[in-house]
Amino acid sequence: MELRSTVLLPELAVGTWRPGEGADRDAGWHIDDLLAFTRVSTLVLAHHDGTAPVVLKAGFRSNHVLAELDEETRPAAYGFYWYAEMTEAERDLTREDFRHEIAVARTATDAEHIVPPIEEGSTEQFDWYTMPHCTDGSFRPLLTKAGGSQAVGLRVLADVADGLATLHERGIVHRDVYQENVLLHEDRGLITDLGAARRLDTPRGPAARGPEVHWPPEYATSYSTATPAADVFSLAVLTYRYLCADIPRHRHSRLETAPAALRPLLSAALVPEPKDRPEMGELRDGLRHPATPTTAPHRAVTDTTL
Incomplete structure (x- = not known):
């Protein structure tokens, strides 16, 4: 299974990633839209071929974009002045935190008024999970x-x-x-x-x-x-x-x-x-x-x- 971007999204512009265990589809994800971008995670609207869009949330280790840029370009990148502050140990903690989020969400899969996780997986660079797309927005x-x-x-x-x-x-x-x-x-x-x-x-x-x-x-x-x-x-x-x-x-x-x-x-x-x-x-x-x-x-x- 491949995760690939079909629009120019900075978080997903590093290349093509292949999620590891937990992926149960042969077809790739198509990234339709960027929904939210924070220091340690990104939410996109994504779909498999022939299926309805879902929200895919990917947890990153803070400087996921900066790590792919050369030293001359890096200072001009969005978020450089706070992303670069985190140590390797701190970045590892952000990944642990995201995995904790997935585990907690998993315990509420059958709850009527909690947005449930649908599918989850990992890559070398990040972990991810999907959830239903609530089209009516927030409160x-x-x-x-x-x-x-x-x-x-x-x-x-x-x-x-x-x-x-x-x-x-x-x-x-x-x-x-x-x-x-x-x-x-x-x-x-x-x-x-x-x-x-x-x-x-x-x-x-x-x-x-x-x-x-x-x-x-x-x-x-x-x-x-x-x-x-x-x-x-x-x-x-x-x-x-x-x-x-x-x-x-x-x-x-x-x-x-x-x-x-x-x-x-x-x-x-x-x-x-x-x-x-x-x-x-x-x-x-x-x-x-x-x-x-x-x-x-x-x-x-x-x-x-x-």
């Missing part, structure tokens, strides 16, 4: 859409809560719940990107991270041992932003724009102390059965502030 547009019913967004958020509850039942914390990691398919929600996830029996990552708008306060001291309560907080932040068109702060001053039945639940989910937050199942049930949804408020927050 981000719903945060900036003015007016309309809240019913669709609440249903999507409830679906995501259900997916996260499944992860928690299987001993996994997502740790990065926000609008870009919520995908839509036919008005239903799915959680994606388990790259930051950790198993509850194993500390993972640095002790401290942050701050980010959607991260809970405990990440400042205990990111590596975050519990399911962290996901509850982050999903409550996203729900608040959707219902109230604002970031939760100043004692949640815009909470009155949310359905009355949800207000106590959101307040509890946003408390600083993790042990005092409700479980994800409670948040899911509250989102599934709120009071009659009202019209979404005017979006005071613009897309550039998200």
Whole structure:
């Protein structure tokens, strides 16, 4: 099986790669489009001959492009000034992290509201796996859409809560719940990107991270041992932003724009102390059965502030 590019994508311009064990098709991948490009991974839309496109995510060892360039060209390459900083040991860790992501995703293959892995493989230079292409995009547009019913967004958020509850039942914390990691398919929600996830029996990552708008306060001291309560907080932040068109702060001053039945639940989910937050199942049930949804408020927050 060959992985080959049919468009000019910097990450895939090194040549033709032959994935090793795990590849079960004779035909090659055709790369249709670049979806996302980060320091350590790349997502492309790809297909086999005669099949529907899927999302292929490849994890690289940071300087995957720079390593192929000559010394004169390298300083002009996109990302040179941070890619070149990583040591060989650090690059090996990025590969271990990506393999961890694949393994965690594999445990959720049968979950209804988690984007599942389909196929996986390895090359000398990188590991990869595929997942379904959710053509309706992410939750981000719903945060900036003015007016309309809240019913669709609440249903999507409830679906995501259900997916996260499944992860928690299987001993996994997502740790990065926000609008870009919520995908839509036919008005239903799915959680994606388990790259930051950790198993509850194993500390993972640095002790401290942050701050980010959607991260809970405990990440400042205990990111590596975050519990399911962290996901509850982050999903409550996203729900608040959707219902109230604002970031939760100043004692949640815009909470009155949310359905009355949800207000106590959101307040509890946003408390600083993790042990005092409700479980994800409670948040899911509250989102599934709120009071009659009202019209979404005017979006005071613009897309550039998200």
